[in-house]
Amino acid sequence: MSIFSIGVGGLNAAQMGIMTSGHNISNASTPGYSRQSISQGTNNAIVTGAGFVGQGVHVQTVKRTYDEYMAKQVLHAEAGASEMDSYTTQISQIDNLLADVSSGLSPALAGFFKGVQDVAANPSSIPGRQSMLSASSLLTERFHALDDKMTEVRLGVNSYIANYTKEINVYASQLADINQRIMIARTGISTQAPNDLLDKRDQMIKELNQLVRVTTVVQGEDVNVFFGKGQPLVVGAQYNTLVAMVSPEDQEKFVVGMIGEGSLPIAVPESQVSGGKLGGILAFRSQTLDKAQNYLGRVAVTIAQNFNDQHNLGMDLTGALGGDYFKVPPPNLKQNASNTGSGAPTVAFDTANMAYLSGSDYRLSFRSGQFQLLRLADAQAQTFASLPQTVDGIQIDLGDWVPNENDSFLIEPTRTGARNLGILLSDTRSIAAAAPIRTSTALINSGTGAIDAGVVVDTANPSFTNFNVTGQIAPPVLIQFDHPPTTYSLYDNTDPALPVLIQGNIAYTAGADVFPTASGLDYGYRIKISGVPASGDQFSVGGDITGIADNRNAMLLGALQTKSTMNASVNVGPTASYQSAYSQIVSFVGSKSSEVQAIGASQQTLADQSNSILQQVAGVNLDEEAANLLRYQQAYQASAKILSIATKIFDEILSLGR
């Protein structure tokens, strides 16, 4: 009888082998599928006097071939690769934009200064002035367009965060469910593994890991999943829900929040979330987008402020002092939602030190009676006992702020600089191409003394108070050389027929500034007399009324193009022009982009290699399965033969009785 059972056992085993091979063949391209194989064992032998007689075969288990260690390697590399992949997708949007020949800032910047130079060449020409105004609006439009794109990308980041957290939640809930099902499946037969469920769970972790880097810990039948620095996502059959929430510090940005004990989400610090698409998008925002947008804004506000400062020193075609040309966007100040104090500090640019703007954001917080200012770009902190303080080109004043402990404000000096840049001037005549003062040398002079054209340094000086009404500085100054001409006297020349002495006996040094005088008299402009004046020689300074062909201020405005006005450090002073500061953004974004692509490529290669090694072990080879099919087919045929022989033997026995 045992021959039959041996034959049947053989048949069953071969059948199971064929089924398993068939399962492998049909799942050859199922993602995450690990090949399965049967493991056969001999049945217990029967003890006879002749020894142990074998009783055939049975299938012990169907096992999956899997390499836990390699799978971890794959997870690690894939989290990196997908992080860099999403980073690259985002950064390439602004990378292409910035240096483009037609859409970048450079051509608009060059066009703008060409407009200024055209006015300098032809200060009284209205068409020239019109073209400068048009070039200015082109420049501001270009700043807006670049910023719009960045803002669009920023909003995109917010919606990505919302989508990714939703996807992560789906995976988390499914993983919790699978944990549960595996536990139930194992409850009956703890020795047999639910291979396909395990594959499914591993595949799910792999997909989740591409959204955010996770670590797994096996606990009994469960796999617990953590993300970031140990934030639990799935524990057994329980899972935590992530949400995209508005940052308490910056109401314009979404951060990842976790719904904990209560139903209120708590923000997960960005440094805690890394890897995967979510990590990539957060890293892109904090490392590249913030910096690029701040830097762009910094170029915008610096141009605007420098240009205004110089424009204020000029005189327009109507004979009035130059007004503000650009609207300079003020720094952003954002109140932390958890502040308990009242009021807010005020933040403004320190207009004389625009070159020191760093392009970083700052956090101003109040702790233990002191103000702490943290520069977020390099985490450098400064502590002040009181306000106001001037730091990096911004001036922080207490305003009406009544701070409580741990209250904080986020200061973004240049974030919206490009977005809110505007032009205040619309009348072509209001472009201040001329300088408001002019100097002259009296015809009676017999010496060789000469006075230069003068430079205006401060039109807020009282001597310019009535300029817009009278077109004259107060007072117009007459400089007369004494006898002997080693000294000179300053006269108020309001009535040229009757000059009134202001200050006398001032020692003459050829080529030295007349103002400020040794006693500190300063009228807001600088003039120099050189050469050898004779006694009685006269020089005068007055308002440049009707000086419509004067282009002195336009030339100074034009000179701003190549002047070093940005990136100042304390010991070196300004080191970059607007164009080089902009090129710096281009090279920063370009380098970052190429760096991210390179890291992404190497992570991808690593992931491909690990995957390939895992596939070597766990992947299905159709040729192998074909061979297995043949093998089990033959085993089946052979087992069938055993049955047929057993039947024949049985028939022989029966025929004996016939």
Added chain:
Amino acid sequence: MRVSTGMIFDAGVVALNRQSAKMLHLQQQVATGRRILTPSDDPVNAARALEVTQSRDVVAQFKDNHNNANSALGLAEAQLSSSNDLLVRIRELAVQGGNSSLTGDDRRSVAFELRARFEELLGIANATDGSGNYIFSGYMGSTKPFGGTVDDTLAGNEIVYQGDDGQRRLQVSPTRYMEISDSGNDVFKRIRNGNGYFSTDYAKTNSGTAVIDAGSIMDTTKWNALANRKFDIAFSIDDTALPPVTYYDILDVDPNSPTVGNSLLTGAPPVLPPTAQSGQRVYESGQPITFKSQGSEPAFDLGGSVLINGDPAAGDSFSIRPSTSQSVFSTIGKLIGALEGATTGNERSMTSLANDVGFSLTNLDQATDNILRIRAQIGSRLGEVESLSNVNEDLGLQYQQTLSQLQDLDYAKAITDLTRSQTDLDAAQKSFSMISRLSLFDKI
């Protein structure tokens, strides 16, 4: 090594993708002719290219400015050249009019032409450029620089300059701001009269026939070092001698001087009538009167001398004053006045005319020199613009080359690369289709 069927397909797809991406990149490079498609291709050179582009644009801007400077300077030069020609003609007329043998009608016709020339010169001084701005009005481009007529000058009024002393400039190189205009003051008015150090004149009350020249300076430092520079040469005659001797004295007449009224020759107020002992020098017609102590005179040295010809009368005097500015209009006006006011046959009138024409010739020469000086300046500015233009052109070419090196594609290399990656892709495709066809299932 165990190979799974999935690996064969995955590896094939990855290889094909990689080759296609490479080909796409090369194709884009070839199609645009640019080596750097996005800054990430070469961040450093992409940023550098932007900066070089600005430098190139700035150079192009300078080129525009050079053209503007050239036309402005050329225009001024043309006007000044015409005024030079005018002054030559006026000088000829002055010489002609100074001829004492002319009749009153002849002189009037000379004066008539001078009036026409005067108007012509005024027209040049009020010339405008292509856009209607006055050339010689300084910053005040819309203000007519010189107002008034020749009759104003004759009435003793100046031709008033209504512009200012501003010099328009243009940036012609990173560091050079070139003057492209000269004020009317500098061109037509700030002209030293006399010999440039002092000017001479005769007293209107003179009754002799003495004529003074413009004087000459031997030692400019001595003249410049003087604190007080107003002197008179006063003539007196000792009638007691036979024949009467004409003396002259040099008097300090500067009201600021502590020794005002004193004679330089004696250091004391002059003694009149003169005697051989009273300290005055003896006058001889045509002999230089040097402003330097001689013999027992107290030490003084003004560094110059004048020449007086003719016979002065007692009480005649000539003044020596420091040079001041005298406009070319005023010089011509004075000449016209002198010609029109002269009476033929009247000796005194003829003496004044001789003096006045002499002064006019001196001052016309000064005006010519001044205009020549300014033309020389304009000429050197034009030369500078030209050489800057040349440098600029080279620089522009250089920037263009640098830019080309930074961002342009090496076509030979790109096409070679493209061909090679086409071969690579081809091989990848063929080998993939070969290996993927192998299956044991085909055999059983």
